[in-house]
Amino acid sequence: MPSRYASITGWGHYAPPTVVTNDDLAQKMDTSDEWIRSRSGIRERRFAGEDETTATMSVASGREALERAGVEPRELDLILVATSSPDYLTPPVSSQVQAMLGAEGVGAMQITVGCTGFVYALVTAQQFIQAGTCDTILVVGTELISRWLSYDNRSTAVLFGDGSGAVVVQATDEPCGVVGHVLGSDGAGAEHIIVPAGGVAQPATHEAIDDDLINVKMNGREVFKFATRIMGQALDEALDEAGMGVDDIDLFVPHQANRRIIEYAAKEAGLPMEKVAVNVDRYGNTSAASVPLALAEAFDDGRVQPGDTLALVAFGAGLTWASAIVELAADLPALGERTTPPQDEATPLP
Ligand code: UT7
Numbered sequence: 001m002p003s004r005y006a007s008i009t010g011w012g013h014y015a016p017p018t019v020v021t022n023d024d025l026a027q028k029m030d031t032s033d034e035w036i037r038s039r040s041g042i043r044e045r046r047f048a049g050e051d052e053t054t055a056t057m058s059v060a061s062g063r064e065a066l067e068r069a070g071v072e073p074r075e076l077d078l079i080l081v082a083t084s085s086p087d088y089l090t091p092p093v094s095s096q097v098q099a100m101l102g103a104e105g106v107g108a109m110q111i112t113v114g115c116t117g118f119v120y121a122l123v124t125a126q127q128f129i130q131a132g133t134c135d136t137i138l139v140v141g142t143e144l145i146s147r148w149l150s151y152d153n154r155s156t157a158v159l160f161g162d163g164s165g166a167v168v169v170q171a172t173d174e175p176c177g178v179v180g181h182v183l184g185s186d187g188a189g190a191e192h193i194i195v196p197a198g199g200v201a202q203p204a205t206h207e208a209i210d211d212d213l214i215n216v217k218m219n220g221r222e223v224f225k226f227a228t229r230i231m232g233q234a235l236d237e238a239l240d241e242a243g244m245g246v247d248d249i250d251l252f253v254p255h256q257a258n259r260r261i262i263e264y265a266a267k268e269a270g271l272p273m274e275k276v277a278v279n280v281d282r283y284g285n286t287s288a289a290s291v292p293l294a295l296a297e298a299f300d301d302g303r304v305q306p307g308d309t310l311a312l313v314a315f316g317a318g319l320t321w322a323s324a325i326v327e328l329a330a331d332l333p334a335l336g337e338r339t340t341p342p343q344d345e346a347t348p349l350p
Helices: 022-026 033-040 054-069 093-101 117-131 187-192 206-210 220-242 259-269 287-300
Strands: 005-014 018-021 044-046 078-082 107-111 136-143 163-172 177-185 251-254 309-316 320-327
Touching: 005 054, 005 117, 005 177, 005 287, 018 022, 022 033, 033 259, 054 093, 054 136, 054 163, 054 287, 078 093, 078 117, 093 107, 093 136, 107 117, 117 136, 117 163, 117 177, 117 287, 117 309, 117 320, 136 287, 163 287, 177 220, 187 220, 220 259, 220 309, 220 320, 251 259, 251 287, 287 309
Parallel strands: 078 107, 078 136, 251 309
Antiparallel strands: 005 163, 018 044, 136 163, 177 320, 309 320
C-alpha cells in the first residue's frame, strides 16, 4: 500500500461564451442539425473568441481550480497542461500558463496525447505525488480546435468545440485519488486522426496550406470502431488494478466524442446512463478538455460527493487510450455549487 495519495482538492472549467449551433454550421457547409444530432448527439459547441487562446482558457479554468482548492499559484510544485492545440509549436503552452498564473519558477510541462491527454496528465500527477517529489500539482486539459477546422471537411468540422477544465491534486495520507489506471497506445493507427502538415514531416509550405493539410483529418468510421472496442477494455483493466467492479462506480466520466460511443460503452459495461456524465450535446468534442470539463460540471452540479468513486476513460489521436479509477477524499468540502452559466446566459454566434 502506498503511504502517499493524490487527492483532487479543486476543480474549474471554462467554456468560451460564443455558442455555435448545428444550424449555424449548416449555413456554412452542406450539413444539417438532424444529421449532426442523430450521428453524434451534438446540439451545439463553443468557439473561442478572437482574443482567446489555449493559454488564456487554461488560465481561466486553472485559476478557478486553484481558488477552489485554496492554493496560491506560487505554492504549486508542478503544472501539467494537456493539449493538442497549443498556442505555438514551441514554446510549450504550459510555460505561458505558468507565467500568466504568476506561478514564479514552478515547473511546467505540456502533455500532448490527443483527446486522451488529460487522463495521462492526471495519472502523471498522481505518480509525482506518490513518489514524494511533489505535494501540489495543477492539471489542465484545454483545446482550441475551432481554428483548425476546415468548412470543406464537413465530417470533421461539425464534431469539435473549444473549452478547458482543470483540477488541483494534493498529497494526503488518506487513501484516495487514482487507485487504478491504464495508459495505452497503438501508433499503427496514427493516420486515423492527424493534422498532416505543420510538423517536421511535412512543414507548413504554401502547397500544404493550399491542399488544406494544416487542418484536422479524421477517419470517423475507423475511430468509431476503435473507440467502441477500447473503452470497455480500458475500463475493465483499470477496475481490475483497483480491485473493484463496475458496481463500485458512482460516476463514469467518458471522453465526450459522440453520444453513440458513450452509450455503447456504458451498455457494454452494464452501467445505467444515470451514472454517466454526458455533455457532448452542449460542447461537442473538446478533445483533451472533454473529461475535465465533464468532471468539473459533475462536481459543480453535486452529481458526485465526497468518498465517491469515479471512472475516467478517454481515447484519441495516436491512437491512444487511458483510464483512471479515482476515489474522492471523504473530507472534500461540500459539492454542488453550480458555476456553469445557464444556457440562456451564453452569447449566441453573431
Ligand atoms: O476525439 C477523437 C475521436 N473521434 C471520434 O470519436 C469520432 C468517431 N467517429 C464518429 O463519431 C462517427 O464516425 C462520425 C460522427 C464522424 C460519422 O458518423 P458515421 O455514422 O460513421 O457516418 P459516415 O462517416 O459513415 O458517413 C455517413 C454519410 C456519408 O454519406 P454517404 O457516403 O453515405 O452518402 C457522409 O458523406 O454521411 C455523410 N456525412 C455527412 N452528412 C451531413 C458526413 N459528414 C456529414 C455531415 N453532414 N456533417
